[in-house]
Amino acid sequence: xxxxxxxxxxxxxxxxxxxxxxxxxxxxxxxxxxxxxxxxxxxxxxxxxxxxxxxxxxxxxxxxxxxxxxxxxxxxxxxxxxxxxxxxxxxxxxxxxxxxxxxxxxxxxxxxxxxxxxxxxxxxxxxxxxxxxxxxxxxxxxxxxxxxxxxxxxxxx
Amino acid sequence: xxxxxxxxxxxxxxxxxxxxxxxxxxxxxxxxxxxxxxxxxxxxxxxxxxxxxxxxxxxxxxxxxxxxxxxxxxxxxxxxxxxxxxxxxxxxxxxxxxxxxxxxxxxxxxxxxxxxxxxxxxxxxxxxxxxxxxxxxxxxxxxxxxxxxxxxxxxxxxxxxxxxxxxxxxxxxxxxxxxxxxxxxxxxxxxxxxxxxxxxxxxxxxxxxxxxxxxxxxxxxxxxxxxxxxxxxxxxxxxxxxxxxxxxxxxxxxxxxxxxxxxxxxxxxxxxxxxxxxxxxxxxxxxxxxxxxxxxxxxxxxxxxxxxxxxxxxxxxxxxxxxxxxxxxxxxxxxxxxxxxxxxxxxxxxxxxxxxx
Numbered sequence: 268x269x270x271x272x273x274x275x276x277x278x279x280x281x282x283x284x285x286x287x288x289x290x291x292x293x294x295x296x297x298x299x300x301x302x303x304x305x306x307x308x309x310x311x312x313x314x315x316x317x318x319x320x321x322x323x324x325x326x327x328x329x330x331x332x333x334x335x336x337x338x339x340x341x342x343x344x345x346x347x348x349x350x351x352x353x354x355x356x357x358x359x360x361x362x363x364x365x366x367x368x369x370x371x372x373x374x375x376x377x378x379x380x381x382x383x384x385x386x387x388x389x390x391x392x393x394x395x396x397x398x399x400x401x402x403x404x405x406x407x408x409x410x411x412x413x414x415x416x417x418x419x420x421x422x423x424x
Numbered sequence: 425x426x427x428x429x430x431x432x433x434x435x436x437x438x439x440x441x442x443x444x445x446x447x448x449x450x451x452x453x454x455x456x457x458x459x460x461x462x463x464x465x466x467x468x469x470x471x472x473x474x475x476x477x478x479x480x481x482x483x484x485x486x487x488x489x490x491x492x493x494x495x496x497x498x499x500x501x502x503x504x505x506x507x508x509x510x511x512x513x514x515x516x517x518x519x520x521x522x523x524x525x526x527x528x529x530x531x532x533x534x535x536x537x538x539x540x541x542x543x544x545x546x547x548x549x550x551x552x553x554x555x556x557x558x559x560x561x562x563x564x565x566x567x568x569x570x571x572x573x574x575x576x577x578x579x580x581x582x583x584x585x586x587x588x589x590x591x592x593x594x595x596x597x598x599x600x601x602x603x604x605x606x607x608x609x610x611x612x613x614x615x616x617x618x619x620x621x622x623x624x625x626x627x628x629x630x631x632x633x634x635x636x637x638x639x640x641x642x643x644x645x646x647x648x649x650x651x652x653x654x655x656x657x658x659x660x661x662x663x664x665x666x667x668x669x670x671x672x673x674x675x676x677x678x679x680x681x682x683x684x685x686x687x688x689x690x691x692x693x694x695x696x697x698x699x700x701x702x703x704x705x706x707x708x709x710x711x712x713x714x715x716x717x718x719x720x721x722x723x724x725x726x727x728x729x730x731x732x733x734x735x736x737x738x739x740x741x742x743x744x745x746x747x748x749x750x751x752x753x754x755x756x757x758x759x760x761x762x763x764x765x766x767x768x769x770x771x772x773x774x775x776x777x778x779x780x781x
Contacts, residue, residue: 273780274773274776274777274780277769277773277776277780278772278773278776281713285441288440288441289437289440289441292440360428360429360431360432360435361432361433361435361436361439362436363432364429364432364433364435364436365436365439365440368436379433380437382433383430383433383434383437384434384437384438384441410433411427411429411430411433414429414432414433415427415428415429418428418429418432
Protein backbone atom coordinates (compact mmCIF):
# COMPACT_ATOMS: atom_id res chain seq x y z
CA UNK A 268 0.00 0.00 0.00
CA UNK A 269 2.79 2.34 0.93
CA UNK A 270 4.45 1.74 -2.36
CA UNK A 271 1.23 2.68 -4.14
CA UNK A 272 1.28 6.02 -2.41
CA UNK A 273 4.90 6.58 -3.32
CA UNK A 274 4.14 5.79 -6.94
CA UNK A 275 1.17 8.07 -6.98
CA UNK A 276 3.12 10.95 -5.48
CA UNK A 277 5.94 10.34 -7.90
CA UNK A 278 3.62 10.39 -10.85
CA UNK A 279 1.35 13.20 -9.74
CA UNK A 280 3.58 15.78 -8.14
CA UNK A 281 4.53 17.64 -11.29
CA UNK A 282 0.92 18.37 -12.17
CA UNK A 283 -0.08 19.06 -8.57
CA UNK A 284 2.82 21.45 -8.15
CA UNK A 285 1.85 23.32 -11.28
CA UNK A 286 -1.73 23.54 -10.08
CA UNK A 287 -0.60 24.82 -6.68
CA UNK A 288 1.70 27.36 -8.27
CA UNK A 289 -1.04 28.71 -10.49
CA UNK A 290 -3.23 29.10 -7.43
CA UNK A 291 -0.76 30.89 -5.23
CA UNK A 292 1.70 32.40 -7.72
CA UNK A 293 4.73 31.61 -5.62
CA UNK A 294 7.00 28.64 -6.13
CA UNK A 295 8.12 28.37 -2.54
CA UNK A 296 4.61 28.52 -1.22
CA UNK A 297 3.47 26.05 -3.86
CA UNK A 298 6.04 23.53 -2.65
CA UNK A 299 4.99 24.10 0.95
CA UNK A 300 1.35 23.66 0.06
CA UNK A 301 1.95 20.48 -1.89
CA UNK A 302 4.14 19.02 0.79
CA UNK A 303 1.51 19.74 3.40
CA UNK A 304 -1.16 18.17 1.24
CA UNK A 305 0.90 15.06 0.55
CA UNK A 306 1.72 14.76 4.22
CA UNK A 307 -1.95 14.74 5.11
CA UNK A 308 -2.84 12.38 2.28
CA UNK A 309 -0.16 9.93 3.35
CA UNK A 310 -2.28 8.74 6.21
CA UNK A 311 -5.51 8.66 4.23
CA UNK A 312 -4.36 7.29 0.92
CA UNK A 313 -5.61 3.77 1.40
CA UNK A 314 -9.06 5.06 2.23
CA UNK A 315 -9.37 7.17 -0.88
CA UNK A 316 -9.83 4.61 -3.58
CA UNK A 317 -11.40 6.85 -6.20
CA UNK A 318 -10.61 10.32 -7.34
CA UNK A 319 -7.32 10.75 -5.53
CA UNK A 320 -6.15 13.33 -8.09
CA UNK A 321 -9.30 15.36 -7.64
CA UNK A 322 -8.99 15.03 -3.90
CA UNK A 323 -5.43 16.33 -4.04
CA UNK A 324 -6.48 19.36 -6.07
CA UNK A 325 -9.31 20.10 -3.69
CA UNK A 326 -6.89 19.82 -0.81
CA UNK A 327 -4.47 22.18 -2.51
CA UNK A 328 -7.28 24.66 -3.13
CA UNK A 329 -8.39 24.48 0.48
CA UNK A 330 -4.84 24.82 1.75
CA UNK A 331 -4.22 27.92 -0.37
CA UNK A 332 -7.53 29.40 0.74
CA UNK A 333 -6.70 28.65 4.34
CA UNK A 334 -3.32 30.30 4.03
CA UNK A 335 -4.92 33.38 2.51
CA UNK A 336 -7.16 33.68 5.54
CA UNK A 337 -4.32 33.53 8.02
CA UNK A 338 -3.25 36.97 9.18
CA UNK A 339 0.30 38.10 9.00
CA UNK A 340 1.48 35.65 6.38
CA UNK A 341 3.94 37.44 4.14
CA UNK A 342 5.83 35.64 1.44
CA UNK A 343 8.83 37.18 -0.25
CA UNK A 344 9.59 35.70 -3.64
CA UNK A 345 13.28 34.98 -4.08
CA UNK A 346 13.12 34.01 -7.70
CA UNK A 347 14.08 36.13 -10.61
CA UNK A 348 11.66 38.74 -11.86
CA UNK A 349 9.58 37.75 -14.76
CA UNK A 350 10.62 39.37 -18.02
CA UNK A 351 8.76 42.49 -18.94
CA UNK A 352 5.95 41.91 -21.37
CA UNK A 353 6.43 42.98 -24.95
CA UNK A 354 4.16 45.42 -26.63
CA UNK A 355 1.77 43.02 -28.35
CA UNK A 356 -1.82 42.97 -27.20
CA UNK A 357 -1.71 39.23 -26.46
CA UNK A 358 1.10 39.69 -23.95
CA UNK A 359 -0.76 42.53 -22.31
CA UNK A 360 -3.86 40.39 -22.07
CA UNK A 361 -2.14 37.51 -20.35
CA UNK A 362 -0.36 39.84 -17.98
CA UNK A 363 -3.67 41.36 -17.01
CA UNK A 364 -5.14 37.90 -16.58
CA UNK A 365 -2.29 36.82 -14.33
CA UNK A 366 -2.59 39.98 -12.24
CA UNK A 367 -6.31 39.48 -11.89
CA UNK A 368 -5.72 36.00 -10.48
CA UNK A 369 -4.11 37.56 -7.44
CA UNK A 370 -7.39 39.28 -6.67
CA UNK A 371 -9.65 36.27 -7.12
CA UNK A 372 -10.84 34.25 -4.15
CA UNK A 373 -8.95 30.97 -3.94
CA UNK A 374 -11.84 28.78 -5.02
CA UNK A 375 -12.68 31.02 -7.95
CA UNK A 376 -9.05 31.06 -8.99
CA UNK A 377 -8.93 27.27 -8.73
CA UNK A 378 -11.97 27.02 -10.96
CA UNK A 379 -10.34 29.23 -13.56
CA UNK A 380 -7.09 27.25 -13.45
CA UNK A 381 -8.93 23.97 -13.75
CA UNK A 382 -10.94 25.32 -16.68
CA UNK A 383 -8.25 27.05 -18.68
CA UNK A 384 -5.08 25.20 -17.66
CA UNK A 385 -6.35 21.69 -17.18
CA UNK A 386 -9.27 22.00 -19.61
CA UNK A 387 -11.72 20.49 -17.16
CA UNK A 388 -15.45 20.46 -17.76
CA UNK A 389 -17.65 22.38 -15.36
CA UNK A 390 -18.90 19.08 -13.98
CA UNK A 391 -15.34 17.98 -13.26
CA UNK A 392 -14.54 21.32 -11.67
CA UNK A 393 -17.58 20.95 -9.47
CA UNK A 394 -16.48 17.47 -8.41
CA UNK A 395 -12.95 18.59 -7.66
CA UNK A 396 -13.94 21.66 -5.69
CA UNK A 397 -16.91 19.94 -4.10
CA UNK A 398 -19.38 22.54 -5.32
CA UNK A 399 -22.40 22.23 -7.64
CA UNK A 400 -21.64 22.41 -11.34
CA UNK A 401 -23.60 25.64 -11.54
CA UNK A 402 -21.34 27.18 -8.92
CA UNK A 403 -18.25 26.08 -10.82
CA UNK A 404 -19.69 27.65 -13.93
CA UNK A 405 -20.47 30.82 -12.01
CA UNK A 406 -16.92 31.06 -10.64
CA UNK A 407 -15.46 30.88 -14.11
CA UNK A 408 -17.93 33.27 -15.68
CA UNK A 409 -17.42 35.86 -12.95
CA UNK A 410 -13.69 35.70 -13.42
CA UNK A 411 -14.10 36.08 -17.16
CA UNK A 412 -16.41 39.05 -16.65
CA UNK A 413 -13.87 40.68 -14.36
CA UNK A 414 -11.11 40.17 -16.86
CA UNK A 415 -13.20 41.51 -19.72
CA UNK A 416 -13.73 44.63 -17.68
CA UNK A 417 -9.98 44.99 -17.16
CA UNK A 418 -9.32 44.43 -20.83
CA UNK A 419 -11.88 47.09 -21.76
CA UNK A 420 -10.30 49.53 -19.30
CA UNK A 421 -6.90 48.83 -20.78
CA UNK A 422 -8.22 49.41 -24.29
CA UNK A 423 -9.48 52.93 -23.55
CA UNK A 424 -6.31 54.10 -21.83
CA UNK B 425 -15.51 29.34 -28.35
CA UNK B 426 -12.48 31.15 -27.10
CA UNK B 427 -12.98 34.83 -26.49
CA UNK B 428 -10.22 37.26 -25.67
CA UNK B 429 -10.54 36.86 -21.92
CA UNK B 430 -10.53 33.10 -22.10
CA UNK B 431 -7.48 33.18 -24.30
CA UNK B 432 -5.79 35.56 -21.90
CA UNK B 433 -6.27 33.12 -19.03
CA UNK B 434 -5.05 30.25 -21.18
CA UNK B 435 -1.96 32.19 -22.23
CA UNK B 436 -1.21 33.27 -18.68
CA UNK B 437 -1.52 29.76 -17.29
CA UNK B 438 0.37 28.22 -20.17
CA UNK B 439 3.23 30.60 -19.52
CA UNK B 440 3.34 30.35 -15.76
CA UNK B 441 2.36 26.69 -15.56
CA UNK B 442 5.19 25.84 -17.89
CA UNK B 443 7.82 27.32 -15.65
CA UNK B 444 9.90 24.52 -14.24
CA UNK B 445 9.22 24.00 -10.58
CA UNK B 446 11.62 21.89 -8.64
CA UNK B 447 9.91 19.00 -7.02
CA UNK B 448 8.97 19.24 -3.40
CA UNK B 449 11.92 20.35 -1.42
CA UNK B 450 13.41 18.58 1.54
CA UNK B 451 12.12 19.87 4.82
CA UNK B 452 12.87 18.67 8.27
CA UNK B 453 11.28 19.60 11.52
CA UNK B 454 13.51 20.72 14.30
CA UNK B 455 13.12 20.80 17.99
CA UNK B 456 14.74 23.43 20.15
CA UNK B 457 17.87 21.38 20.74
CA UNK B 458 18.56 21.30 17.05
CA UNK B 459 17.99 25.00 16.70
CA UNK B 460 20.46 25.72 19.48
CA UNK B 461 22.95 23.29 18.02
CA UNK B 462 22.55 24.88 14.62
CA UNK B 463 23.13 28.38 15.96
CA UNK B 464 26.19 27.28 17.89
CA UNK B 465 27.50 25.44 14.87
CA UNK B 466 26.93 28.47 12.68
CA UNK B 467 28.91 30.65 15.02
CA UNK B 468 31.67 28.11 15.43
CA UNK B 469 31.91 27.58 11.72
CA UNK B 470 31.68 31.16 10.61
CA UNK B 471 35.26 32.07 11.38
CA UNK B 472 37.01 28.96 10.01
CA UNK B 473 34.77 28.98 6.97
CA UNK B 474 35.60 32.58 6.25
CA UNK B 475 39.28 31.89 6.75
CA UNK B 476 39.06 28.84 4.57
CA UNK B 477 37.26 30.60 1.78
CA UNK B 478 39.89 33.30 1.82
CA UNK B 479 42.58 30.69 1.51
CA UNK B 480 40.59 28.99 -1.22
CA UNK B 481 40.50 32.15 -3.23
CA UNK B 482 44.26 32.27 -2.99
CA UNK B 483 44.82 28.60 -3.64
CA UNK B 484 41.88 27.07 -5.45
CA UNK B 485 41.47 23.33 -5.27
CA UNK B 486 42.85 22.05 -8.50
CA UNK B 487 41.44 19.28 -10.58
CA UNK B 488 43.45 16.20 -9.87
CA UNK B 489 44.33 14.10 -12.87
CA UNK B 490 45.15 10.46 -12.45
CA UNK B 491 48.57 10.21 -10.91
CA UNK B 492 48.84 6.46 -10.85
CA UNK B 493 47.63 3.71 -13.09
CA UNK B 494 43.95 2.91 -12.66
CA UNK B 495 42.94 -0.52 -11.56
CA UNK B 496 42.06 -2.91 -14.37
CA UNK B 497 38.37 -2.90 -13.46
CA UNK B 498 38.06 0.81 -14.14
CA UNK B 499 40.84 1.28 -16.65
CA UNK B 500 38.58 2.49 -19.43
CA UNK B 501 36.43 4.82 -17.39
CA UNK B 502 37.95 6.31 -14.28
CA UNK B 503 39.39 9.77 -14.43
CA UNK B 504 40.71 9.63 -10.89
CA UNK B 505 43.75 8.10 -9.33
CA UNK B 506 43.65 4.70 -7.71
CA UNK B 507 42.22 5.17 -4.23
CA UNK B 508 44.18 4.32 -1.14
CA UNK B 509 44.28 0.71 -0.06
CA UNK B 510 40.91 -0.11 1.47
CA UNK B 511 39.32 3.13 0.32
CA UNK B 512 37.04 4.09 -2.54
CA UNK B 513 35.96 7.20 -4.40
CA UNK B 514 32.52 8.76 -3.99
CA UNK B 515 31.45 11.82 -5.93
CA UNK B 516 28.75 14.36 -6.55
CA UNK B 517 28.70 17.46 -8.69
CA UNK B 518 32.30 18.12 -9.59
CA UNK B 519 33.73 16.99 -6.25
CA UNK B 520 35.04 13.57 -5.27
CA UNK B 521 36.43 12.28 -2.03
CA UNK B 522 37.74 8.97 -0.76
CA UNK B 523 36.07 7.10 2.07
CA UNK B 524 36.85 3.73 3.63
CA UNK B 525 35.72 0.88 1.44
CA UNK B 526 33.33 -0.44 4.10
CA UNK B 527 31.24 2.72 4.15
CA UNK B 528 27.86 2.31 2.52
CA UNK B 529 25.18 4.78 1.50
CA UNK B 530 22.25 5.89 3.56
CA UNK B 531 19.51 8.48 3.57
CA UNK B 532 19.20 8.16 7.32
CA UNK B 533 18.91 11.83 8.21
CA UNK B 534 17.09 12.77 5.04
CA UNK B 535 14.85 9.81 4.31
CA UNK B 536 12.37 9.68 1.49
CA UNK B 537 9.46 8.78 3.61
CA UNK B 538 8.57 8.85 7.26
CA UNK B 539 4.84 9.16 6.81
CA UNK B 540 4.27 5.68 8.13
CA UNK B 541 5.48 6.66 11.52
CA UNK B 542 8.55 4.51 11.43
CA UNK B 543 11.73 5.86 12.89
CA UNK B 544 14.39 5.56 10.17
CA UNK B 545 16.78 2.75 10.92
CA UNK B 546 20.05 4.11 12.16
CA UNK B 547 22.93 2.80 10.04
CA UNK B 548 25.23 0.40 11.79
CA UNK B 549 28.31 2.33 10.81
CA UNK B 550 29.56 5.46 9.07
CA UNK B 551 28.11 6.14 5.66
CA UNK B 552 27.91 8.45 2.69
CA UNK B 553 24.67 10.42 2.56
CA UNK B 554 22.65 9.77 -0.55
CA UNK B 555 21.45 12.81 -2.46
CA UNK B 556 18.08 14.17 -1.38
CA UNK B 557 15.10 13.04 -3.35
CA UNK B 558 12.11 14.99 -4.57
CA UNK B 559 9.86 14.39 -1.60
CA UNK B 560 11.51 13.96 1.74
CA UNK B 561 10.90 13.78 5.39
CA UNK B 562 7.13 13.90 5.38
CA UNK B 563 5.74 13.29 8.79
CA UNK B 564 9.08 12.29 10.27
CA UNK B 565 9.67 12.18 14.00
CA UNK B 566 11.92 14.85 15.41
CA UNK B 567 15.39 13.58 15.96
CA UNK B 568 18.17 15.07 17.99
CA UNK B 569 21.92 15.16 17.54
CA UNK B 570 22.32 12.12 19.73
CA UNK B 571 21.21 9.87 16.88
CA UNK B 572 23.54 11.32 14.27
CA UNK B 573 25.91 8.77 12.78
CA UNK B 574 29.24 9.81 11.27
CA UNK B 575 28.83 10.43 7.59
CA UNK B 576 30.08 12.24 4.52
CA UNK B 577 27.87 14.57 2.55
CA UNK B 578 28.31 16.93 -0.35
CA UNK B 579 27.23 20.49 -0.92
CA UNK B 580 27.14 23.68 1.01
CA UNK B 581 26.23 23.20 4.67
CA UNK B 582 22.88 24.52 5.75
CA UNK B 583 21.57 24.88 9.24
CA UNK B 584 19.56 21.70 9.11
CA UNK B 585 22.68 19.80 8.21
CA UNK B 586 24.71 20.80 11.23
CA UNK B 587 23.25 19.10 14.25
CA UNK B 588 26.70 18.09 15.50
CA UNK B 589 30.31 18.97 14.92
CA UNK B 590 31.35 18.89 11.31
CA UNK B 591 34.55 19.15 9.34
CA UNK B 592 34.25 20.55 5.87
CA UNK B 593 36.22 21.57 2.86
CA UNK B 594 35.03 23.80 0.06
CA UNK B 595 35.85 22.55 -3.41
CA UNK B 596 34.55 22.98 -6.92
CA UNK B 597 30.96 24.11 -6.99
CA UNK B 598 30.25 23.10 -3.41
CA UNK B 599 32.18 21.13 -0.91
CA UNK B 600 32.49 18.04 1.19
CA UNK B 601 31.68 17.80 4.85
CA UNK B 602 32.06 15.10 7.39
CA UNK B 603 29.44 15.08 10.10
CA UNK B 604 30.66 13.70 13.39
CA UNK B 605 28.63 12.01 16.04
CA UNK B 606 27.56 13.90 19.13
CA UNK B 607 30.37 12.36 21.12
CA UNK B 608 33.27 12.43 18.72
CA UNK B 609 36.69 11.04 19.50
CA UNK B 610 40.05 12.31 18.33
CA UNK B 611 40.21 9.28 16.05
CA UNK B 612 36.92 10.37 14.49
CA UNK B 613 38.28 13.83 13.90
CA UNK B 614 41.48 12.43 12.43
CA UNK B 615 39.50 10.19 10.08
CA UNK B 616 37.40 13.16 9.01
CA UNK B 617 40.51 15.15 8.22
CA UNK B 618 41.98 12.18 6.34
CA UNK B 619 38.82 11.97 4.25
CA UNK B 620 38.77 15.68 3.52
CA UNK B 621 42.42 15.59 2.51
CA UNK B 622 41.48 13.42 -0.46
CA UNK B 623 39.04 15.98 -1.85
CA UNK B 624 39.44 16.68 -5.55
CA UNK B 625 37.50 18.17 -8.38
CA UNK B 626 37.38 16.16 -11.56
CA UNK B 627 36.55 16.03 -15.23
CA UNK B 628 35.68 12.32 -14.98
CA UNK B 629 35.01 10.58 -11.71
CA UNK B 630 35.81 6.98 -10.79
CA UNK B 631 32.85 5.75 -12.83
CA UNK B 632 33.82 7.86 -15.82
CA UNK B 633 31.10 10.41 -15.20
CA UNK B 634 31.40 14.07 -16.11
CA UNK B 635 30.19 16.69 -13.61
CA UNK B 636 27.71 18.11 -16.10
CA UNK B 637 25.09 16.22 -18.05
CA UNK B 638 26.13 16.16 -21.72
CA UNK B 639 22.72 17.11 -23.09
CA UNK B 640 20.57 20.19 -22.76
CA UNK B 641 17.30 18.83 -24.03
CA UNK B 642 15.50 15.55 -24.39
CA UNK B 643 16.00 15.93 -28.13
CA UNK B 644 19.77 15.71 -27.78
CA UNK B 645 21.26 12.35 -28.60
CA UNK B 646 24.60 10.70 -27.87
CA UNK B 647 27.22 10.04 -30.50
CA UNK B 648 25.89 7.20 -32.62
CA UNK B 649 26.92 3.74 -31.48
CA UNK B 650 24.80 0.72 -32.17
CA UNK B 651 24.55 -0.97 -28.80
CA UNK B 652 23.83 -4.27 -30.56
CA UNK B 653 27.48 -4.29 -31.62
CA UNK B 654 28.73 -4.22 -28.02
CA UNK B 655 31.37 -6.88 -27.46
CA UNK B 656 33.39 -7.70 -24.42
CA UNK B 657 31.76 -5.21 -22.09
CA UNK B 658 34.26 -4.66 -19.32
CA UNK B 659 32.36 -2.17 -17.20
CA UNK B 660 29.54 0.36 -17.31
CA UNK B 661 29.58 3.65 -15.51
CA UNK B 662 26.16 4.80 -14.37
CA UNK B 663 25.98 8.60 -14.14
CA UNK B 664 22.85 10.11 -12.58
CA UNK B 665 22.00 13.71 -13.35
CA UNK B 666 19.27 15.88 -11.88
CA UNK B 667 17.65 18.76 -13.67
CA UNK B 668 19.51 22.00 -13.18
CA UNK B 669 17.45 24.24 -15.40
CA UNK B 670 17.64 27.08 -12.90
CA UNK B 671 21.44 27.03 -12.78
CA UNK B 672 22.68 25.22 -15.86
CA UNK B 673 26.24 26.21 -15.07
CA UNK B 674 26.15 24.18 -11.87
CA UNK B 675 27.43 20.59 -12.08
CA UNK B 676 24.46 18.29 -11.76
CA UNK B 677 25.99 14.86 -11.31
CA UNK B 678 23.91 13.44 -8.49
CA UNK B 679 25.82 10.23 -8.05
CA UNK B 680 27.59 7.50 -9.93
CA UNK B 681 28.15 3.80 -9.73
CA UNK B 682 30.31 1.35 -11.62
CA UNK B 683 28.87 -1.92 -12.90
CA UNK B 684 31.33 -4.74 -13.33
CA UNK B 685 31.66 -6.79 -16.49
CA UNK B 686 28.90 -9.22 -15.65
CA UNK B 687 26.43 -6.56 -14.50
CA UNK B 688 27.28 -4.33 -17.43
CA UNK B 689 26.90 -7.06 -20.02
CA UNK B 690 23.54 -8.06 -18.56
CA UNK B 691 22.33 -4.47 -18.70
CA UNK B 692 23.46 -4.04 -22.29
CA UNK B 693 21.70 -7.26 -23.27
CA UNK B 694 18.50 -6.09 -21.61
CA UNK B 695 18.64 -2.73 -23.37
CA UNK B 696 19.03 -4.45 -26.72
CA UNK B 697 15.83 -6.38 -26.03
CA UNK B 698 13.79 -3.23 -25.37
CA UNK B 699 11.35 -2.41 -28.18
CA UNK B 700 12.23 0.43 -30.51
CA UNK B 701 10.43 3.71 -30.00
CA UNK B 702 10.00 6.20 -27.19
CA UNK B 703 7.98 6.14 -24.02
CA UNK B 704 6.17 9.03 -22.41
CA UNK B 705 3.22 11.20 -23.30
CA UNK B 706 4.24 14.55 -24.79
CA UNK B 707 0.75 15.92 -24.19
CA UNK B 708 1.55 15.97 -20.49
CA UNK B 709 4.68 18.03 -21.03
CA UNK B 710 5.53 21.25 -19.37
CA UNK B 711 7.96 23.09 -21.59
CA UNK B 712 11.48 23.14 -20.29
CA UNK B 713 10.83 20.73 -17.50
CA UNK B 714 13.46 18.11 -16.69
CA UNK B 715 15.20 18.57 -19.99
CA UNK B 716 18.60 18.05 -18.39
CA UNK B 717 17.76 15.15 -16.10
CA UNK B 718 18.55 11.54 -16.78
CA UNK B 719 21.15 8.83 -16.68
CA UNK B 720 24.19 8.52 -18.88
CA UNK B 721 25.63 5.06 -19.20
CA UNK B 722 29.32 4.94 -20.05
CA UNK B 723 29.71 1.56 -21.68
CA UNK B 724 33.28 0.32 -21.97
CA UNK B 725 33.79 -2.51 -24.41
CA UNK B 726 36.44 -3.74 -26.81
CA UNK B 727 35.82 -0.82 -29.16
CA UNK B 728 36.08 1.94 -26.56
CA UNK B 729 33.77 3.91 -24.32
CA UNK B 730 30.30 4.80 -25.56
CA UNK B 731 27.49 6.86 -24.10
CA UNK B 732 23.93 5.59 -23.86
CA UNK B 733 21.25 7.90 -22.50
CA UNK B 734 18.39 6.77 -20.28
CA UNK B 735 15.63 9.29 -19.72
CA UNK B 736 12.97 8.65 -17.12
CA UNK B 737 11.90 12.14 -16.07
CA UNK B 738 9.55 14.43 -17.91
CA UNK B 739 7.31 13.12 -20.61
CA UNK B 740 9.16 13.26 -23.93
CA UNK B 741 11.63 10.84 -25.45
CA UNK B 742 11.70 8.61 -22.42
CA UNK B 743 13.72 5.45 -22.69
CA UNK B 744 17.11 4.36 -23.96
CA UNK B 745 19.10 6.06 -26.70
CA UNK B 746 22.41 4.89 -28.13
CA UNK B 747 22.40 7.61 -30.77
CA UNK B 748 21.27 5.14 -33.42
CA UNK B 749 18.04 3.80 -32.01
CA UNK B 750 15.66 4.99 -29.34
CA UNK B 751 14.15 2.21 -27.27
CA UNK B 752 11.18 2.25 -24.95
CA UNK B 753 11.33 1.97 -21.21
CA UNK B 754 11.25 -1.57 -19.94
CA UNK B 755 12.12 -3.05 -16.62
CA UNK B 756 15.67 -3.27 -17.94
CA UNK B 757 16.10 0.09 -16.24
CA UNK B 758 15.29 -1.30 -12.82
CA UNK B 759 18.86 -2.51 -12.09
CA UNK B 760 20.13 0.97 -12.95
CA UNK B 761 18.30 2.37 -9.95
CA UNK B 762 18.63 -0.67 -7.73
CA UNK B 763 21.48 0.56 -5.59
CA UNK B 764 22.43 3.89 -4.10
CA UNK B 765 23.49 6.49 -4.84
CA UNK B 766 21.60 6.10 -8.12
CA UNK B 767 18.01 6.89 -7.39
CA UNK B 768 14.77 7.01 -9.27
CA UNK B 769 13.31 10.41 -8.56
CA UNK B 770 10.05 10.31 -10.30
CA UNK B 771 8.45 10.93 -13.59
CA UNK B 772 5.50 9.42 -15.34
CA UNK B 773 3.67 6.46 -13.92
CA UNK B 774 5.04 4.47 -16.82
CA UNK B 775 8.60 5.29 -15.80
CA UNK B 776 7.82 4.65 -12.17
CA UNK B 777 6.38 1.22 -12.90
CA UNK B 778 9.35 0.22 -15.03
CA UNK B 779 12.24 1.74 -13.14
CA UNK B 780 11.08 2.49 -9.63
CA UNK B 781 11.99 0.44 -6.63
